[in-house]
Amino acid sequence: MDLSKLELPELLTLKSDLEQEIKRREHDAKDKARKQIVEIAKTYGLSVEDVLAKTGTTRKPVEAKxxxxxxxxxxxxxxxxxxxxxxxxxxxxxxxxxxxx
Structure with missing residues (x-):
């Protein structure tokens, strides 16, 4: 597509359509990722909360010197x-x- 041949109103319409398509695809990608995370958690018998919980030991505050x-x-x-x-x-x-x- 040669953008230099398009008039300004056509370019603005194209821009709007492109922004809407990007938002739709981002939404779809997030949904797909959520489903994958849930499936992986189920495979290991975990809840999503278990997977996302912080792990490791908690650090105790450093004592004053x-x-x-x-x-x-x-x-x-x-x-x-x-x-x-x-x-x-x-x-x-x-x-x-x-x-x-």
Whole structure:
């Protein structure tokens, strides 16, 4: 098809038809994939929820290693960027050992 020979209204109609066809095919592809997933789950005696459930062990939170000496609710694990309160205490002359829990 030589698009350069089409008039603007014909191109707009073609564009609209193309967008509708793409949506229809995407819908059909999703339906097909859902059916395949259900069939695979049934083959192994599983529900779809079982297949999609997260697996593995859950990670427990990392315990804090540092605590503000005057405000014990302020803690830090030592991972990531230093919190502002840690930076301020270090700038005032404290050491990381002073903040260790």
């Amino acid at each position: 540092y605590r503000h000496p005057d405000h014990p609710e302020l803690t830090w694990t030592g991972r990531g960027r230093k919190p502002v309160w840690v930076q301020e205490l270090l700038a005032s002359g404290k050491t990381m050992e002073d903040l260790t829990i």
